[in-house]
Amino acid sequence: MFSTMQDVPLTVTRILRHGATVHGTSTVTTWTEDGPVVRTFAEVAARSAQLAHALRDELGIREGDVVATLMWNNTEHQEAYLAVPSMGAVLHTLNLRLPAQQLAYIVNHAADRVIVVDGSVLPLLAAVLPQLADTLEHLVVSGPYDPALLAGFAGGVHEYEALIADRPTDFPWRDDLDERAAAAICYTSGTTGDPKGVVYSHRSVYLHCMQVNAADSFGLTGQDTVLPVVPMFHVNAWGIPHAAFMSGANLLMPDRFLQPKPLAEMIDRIRPTVSAAVPTIWNGLLDELDAGGHDATSLRMVVIGGSACPPALMKGFEERHGIRVVHAWGMTETSPLGTFATPPAGLTAEQEWPYRVTQGRFPASVEARLTGPSGERMPHDGVSAGELEVRGPWIAGAYFAGAGRDPERPADKFSEDGWLRTGDVGTITADGFLTLTDRAKDVIKSGGEWISSVELENQLMAHPEVAEAAVVAVPDEKWGERPLATVVLRPGATAGLRELRAFLAERVASWQLPERWAIVEAVPKTSVGKFDKKVIRADYAAERLEVTLLGKE
Ligand code: AMP
Numbered sequence: 001m002f003s004t005m006q007d008v009p010l011t012v013t014r015i016l017r018h019g020a021t022v023h024g025t026s027t028v029t030t031w032t033e034d035g036p037v038v039r040t041f042a043e044v045a046a047r048s049a050q051l052a053h054a055l056r057d058e059l060g061i062r063e064g065d066v067v068a069t070l071m072w073n074n075t076e077h078q079e080a081y082l083a084v085p086s087m088g089a090v091l092h093t094l095n096l097r098l099p100a101q102q103l104a105y106i107v108n109h110a111a112d113r114v115i116v117v118d119g120s121v122l123p124l125l126a127a128v129l130p131q132l133a134d135t136l137e138h139l140v141v142s143g144p145y146d147p148a149l150l151a152g153f154a155g156g157v158h159e160y161e162a163l164i165a166d167r168p169t170d171f172p173w174r175d176d177l178d179e180r181a182a183a184a185i186c187y188t189s190g191t192t193g194d195p196k197g198v199v200y201s202h203r204s205v206y207l208h209c210m211q212v213n214a215a216d217s218f219g220l221t222g223q224d225t226v227l228p229v230v231p232m233f234h235v236n237a238w239g240i241p242h243a244a245f246m247s248g249a250n251l252l253m254p255d256r257f258l259q260p261k262p263l264a265e266m267i268d269r270i271r272p273t274v275s276a277a278v279p280t281i282w283n284g285l286l287d288e289l290d291a292g293g294h295d296a297t298s299l300r301m302v303v304i305g306g307s308a309c310p311p312a313l314m315k316g317f318e319e320r321h322g323i324r325v326v327h328a329w330g331m332t333e334t335s336p337l338g339t340f341a342t343p344p345a346g347l348t349a350e351q352e353w354p355y356r357v358t359q360g361r362f363p364a365s366v367e368a369r370l371t372g373p374s375g376e377r378m379p380h381d382g383v384s385a386g387e388l389e390v391r392g393p394w395i396a397g398a399y400f401a402g403a404g405r406d407p408e409r410p411a412d413k414f415s416e417d418g419w420l421r422t423g424d425v426g427t428i429t430a431d432g433f434l435t436l437t438d439r440a441k442d443v444i445k446s447g448g449e450w451i452s453s454v455e456l457e458n459q460l461m462a463h464p465e466v467a468e469a470a471v472v473a474v475p476d477e478k479w480g481e482r483p484l485a486t487v488v489l490r491p492g493a494t495a496g497l498r499e500l501r502a503f504l505a506e507r508v509a510s511w512q513l514p515e516r517w518a519i520v521e522a523v524p525k526t527s528v529g530k531f532d533k534k535v536i537r538a539d540y541a542a543e544r545l546e547v548t549l550l551g552k553e
Helices: 011-023 039-059 075-086 100-110 119-131 158-165 202-212 235-247 260-270 281-289 313-319 350-354 453-461 496-505 534-542
Strands: 027-032 035-040 066-070 089-095 113-117 138-142 157-161 180-187 197-201 225-228 250-253 274-277 303-305 325-330 337-340 367-371 386-391 419-430 435-438 445-446 450-452 466-476 480-489 516-519
Touching: 011 039, 011 075, 011 235, 027 138, 027 260, 035 039, 035 260, 039 075, 039 158, 039 445, 066 100, 066 119, 075 089, 075 180, 075 235, 075 250, 075 496, 089 197, 089 386, 089 445, 089 516, 100 157, 100 180, 100 197, 113 119, 119 138, 138 158, 157 158, 197 202, 202 337, 225 235, 225 260, 235 250, 235 274, 235 386, 250 350, 250 445, 250 480, 274 281, 281 303, 281 313, 281 466, 303 453, 313 325, 313 453, 367 534, 435 453, 450 453, 453 466, 453 496, 466 516, 480 496, 480 534
Parallel strands: 027 250, 066 089, 066 113, 089 180, 113 138, 138 157, 225 250, 225 274, 274 303, 303 325, 445 480, 480 516
Antiparallel strands: 027 035, 180 197, 325 337, 367 386, 386 419, 419 435, 445 450, 466 480
């Protein structure tokens, strides 16, 4: 028997129409050098229509064509987020922190026909233009720029505002799109090998947004103002730009002002209720708030994900500033919302912590399982560790192999029965709480036992004089591998390595204690702000680190 229900395609077009009308008075505020610039959702939708006209009528964009953005989080980027998928084209968000070679690779691989680029990042694009294939026909530059940078570009160059000006403010948006058609592409920011393309469908974006707006996630409503510090080129800013149009939450866009001071200032002034970012950014913001002078109490919730959130960071926000931090896990391949760490009911604040420092629970739409080293299913008992595999309606089932080619399903990324192999290692409790101990490639295999680099880092970062700590595996003659601890001290710190080792000795088993230690100025970071452990391992191998050996006293 078939159901009697309507079969309405779940599309970005629906999200756009809803936000533009029902939430037409909600606002997108972009932080600029000259203060905040505010536009209503209705205005943003009208400008999206103008952009769609320009892309279609002037630049010849048709259904299925790829339109890329190389932009900060701002109103114009939001306009592209809405216009491009809703006209049936595909939005490709380019990561402006990618190394030049990778940037060129993904523009060519996705066959971008147009790139909408912020004038402030044009030098990055200009540097790779000679490497770009002739599939790229037009550049649309938003904001002031230096035209000399584009002297060698044979395609069309357009100024964003001039291009969209005087065009109709409504557009025959596609209501009949196949919900399984491509809406957006995002490439992984993998530190090894070429980036891999994940193509989100209209349906996956829509369902994921509903999850973002669910009470057990960001829980966005029309009463919120949300500050996506996470870039719109990093897994669609975790779904927030579209989810806001669905729920009516105001958006506060930080543009390129991602340093602790302007962030604290915009929070103080615009008073967002929810925000989201990776731990490294929040670390800097916490120091800024600790220094005093800014009020961040408008924030009812800050979501941290992208790498393991050190418990000390969560507690710092909560205990010193009354801001609740919620830990979440996800990846480019999972849209990204995979887990969210809401503790169970009936616990005291103290009892909640062991749940809150986990990566959290999977929503109903995301199934999870753990696979052991020989392919066996590991029990969800909170102890047995294995590689996390997931499946669900917003989880990738393959990678984009280029236009006209069948998608790729490499065996190390997808199981034979179609689950995504995340490369993350951890445990799951019987009631569904995921705790990640490592990336599979980052675990430290010492004498047949696994040492969790994340656990050592979290414990080290709980020391008040430690700003950041990254622990990696290095080769060891006796044990195969041993941990190397690299530590960034806070300004004015007096603690020496011996003291840090003693601090750690009180918190982890003695066989896990690193012998090799190095104080560094900064932990190298990837293009999305994660610890770049490959670089640390290479620095160690090339003897670029000043390593101190500390054994038992
Ligand atoms: P990306 O595709 O760049 O978002 O990277 C995804 C990877 O980031 C995941 O596979 C994890 O290794 C890591 N990650 C994301 N969130 C967390 C988290 N809350 N705790 C630990 N690792 C995380």
